[in-house]
Amino acid sequence: MNSYRITGAKDSNGKASDYFISDGKFVNEGELAGGANDIDAKGLTILPGFVDLHTHLREPGREDAETVLTASMAAASGGFTAISAMPNTLPVADTAGVVEQVYRLGKHHGVCDVFPIGAVTVGQGGAQLAELAAMNQSEAGVRIFSDDGHCVFDPLVMRRALEYVKIFDGVIAQHAQDPRLTQDSQMNEGEISARLGLKGWPAVAEEAIIARDVLLAEHVDSRLHICHVTTAGGVEIIRSAKKRGIKVTAEVTPHHLLLTDDLAESYDPVYKVNPPLRTKDDVQALREGLADGTIDIVATDHAPHPHESKDCEWSAAAFGMVGLETAFSIAYQAMVETKLLTLTQLVDRLSKNPAEIGRYTDHGSIRIGARANFTLVDLDANWRVERLKLASKSKNTPFDGMVLPGVITKTFHNGALVYERNSK
């Protein structure tokens, strides 16, 4: 194992210290083995590696869009040391066999931890529970289950799933979307969708499911996680549920913290995403919800698609955006530069909180004895997003050409340097 002596790195509160890494862990200086590599981190900030609870890796099945390896590299470039593989692959990750395959691919590549999320229902069909306990007891140790891309719409199936995962302290991550209210929907329903002639996706389709599910979670006293909240009404429902003591957590994506539905006026499918971009008021409510803790975490919903799936008419295009490599910078711009959060608070929402929800014990903190999963960031520098230079195999970023704050300069996973920014 390599050992490192990192000198002069600031923590998220701005206090500079030295950090020592040996045998994959943070250690005291005295424990550092001889021949440590010196890294001068003066001016850089050391942050615990980010943890994404919502990532589409596309392998197995759509290796033309992304693989476990390319997603891992994109993650490391974005400062992430753990990602969570959503189960909507081909085949669907609804058995111990598939989740173990994905988990092992992540281990094999060793760039970041890849924690599979299991499907709630067989084939994400919404009818029959998948073998949740088998996935939990597999090598992958799955704790989060989701039919992401599809809503668990049947209230009885949802209730049973919420109850069942209590066996192993699991959590159901719900993609809140009433399928009947969103049939063929293309973008947020409102003035813009009406004008553009694109079928509307009403906020109530998301909010009605959130409302139902927090009540179900309350009734059976289970853990519920709401994926990618996008509406002001959804934030309000979760806020009041938390006040009642319901065990609900929630995530927001970087793109929903910054972008709005008027971008669809270009008819450029790079802005087509599920759930859709909403209004300015929604963006403001999401930011406030993330600030006051109603929304616990930032999750990317990194959704790679090959070029041909976006280089076409809006209605024929795939939903989704890549996000691993821009997540920190976008969240920093939306939350820290606006003074809604301190850097420390933002990092909690990108690292500590998601690690807690997923029970990813090797992530989320920098302390002696902890696994050395961290990133070094230059907060005084900006960078320009260039889609063709992304590490992700797919280039469908809505942020192409934007100049963003915060440059990820190095990422370490289990004490190994897995990413280093080339330029400069």
Next chain:
Amino acid sequence: MKHLLSIADLSRDEAIEVLDTAAELARLSEGTVKKFPTLRGRTVVNLFFEDSTRTRISFEAAAKRLSADVINFAAKGSSVSKGESLKDTALTLQAMGADAVVIRHGASGAAHQLAKQEWMKGVVINAGDGTHEHPTQALLDAFTIRRHLKENQGDLSGVKVGIIGDILHSRVARSNILLLKKLGAEVVLIAPPTLIPVGVAKWGVDVSYSLDDQIKSLDVVMALRVQKERMNDLYFPTEREYARGYGLTSERMKQMKTKSIVMHPGPMNRGLEISAESADSQRSVIVEQVANGVSVRMAVLYLTLGGATFKELASSGESL
């Protein structure tokens, strides 16, 4: 005018220029001159991904009267439902040297993408994209209204237009609302609430759920085609219930003002949104709409491809 993608891209003056040019072309066509040499050697492609008899024929007639070469490209069928084919078709047309592409497509924004993605360099004219817009239909409707109610001159101020029916899914309605407002007309949308888009409050038009309340005050009654399949999506309970509430029946027609006119973009469901008697009445200008369509589309092709003013056109026509 580089392209014609949306009525929103036209200024008021540009819209009136189209109408004036169309009026001049119509006037000249009534004489001995049936064909103008203006677009000789230019190629206009009719690229129709959806069935449409009247719009395609109208554009074809317009292009031919301006002496353009016309290629009809009917790309219907399952192979075009996949996105890539629009791009590939555009690249093909570009390679063939099309000067203008008239596109009808089932996806909202298809014409925009053709023009903006740099798939091709020629002029793009939107002949209907999904449920977004159908700008030449709105122009010919405005032309027809102006001819009947404004002596073929200026704008449409003082005219009250009722657009009745499936506003939610109608590209004709969207283009008409934009253009009628631009030209100073008063617009009221008349439909059951299920067929009025959420967000319509920002469109600057009135909305009514009762045709009976409005019929006496309208100068123009514009009935939209209502697809019977909408019933299956619960937009209204039955065809008969729709016809009772929103159909332009003979009884309702009798309540219209003396000079008011009846319009329909076609094709009509006689007996559903319009009774046969209304469609064939003295008030109906539905057939004239079709004829005016050719003049308006000639004007659009001329102004996008020709670039000269219509006065120059008039002199070239008369010199034949």
